[in-house]
Amino acid sequence: MNIENLRDYCLLKPGVTETFPFGEDTLVFKVGDKIFLLCGLDNPDRFNVKCDPERAVTLREEYEEVQPGYHMNKTHWNTVFMKGRLSNTQLMEMIDHSYDLILKSLPKNKQL
Secondary structure (H helix, E strand, O other): OOHHHHHHHHHOOOOEEEEOOOOOOEEEEEEOOEEEEEEEOOOOOEEEEEOOHHHHHHHHHHOOOEEEOOOOOOOOEEEEEOOOOOOHHHHHHHHHHHHHHHHHHOOHHHOO
């Protein structure tokens, strides 16, 4: 997966917006005004996604490509490197998981 595929995949999800709230170097995807994925354009080979804390630990133990979230709450966020042993399917599953966590955290009237 590359940055273009990542962007296209995120934008296919219902209610997703693409923003640059932290400056022109950080691409941010939100659902319901809450962030579910960030990607630094200066390092487009990785992205940050939200993750269930127990699942986050398991993924970090199993894959060196999954690290505690850089500049994020390390309990709830992972930095995922797109180059390595993770397949596109695994990367998409991590994106889906983050999106679903954020969607479920929204008030009922804002859930899609």
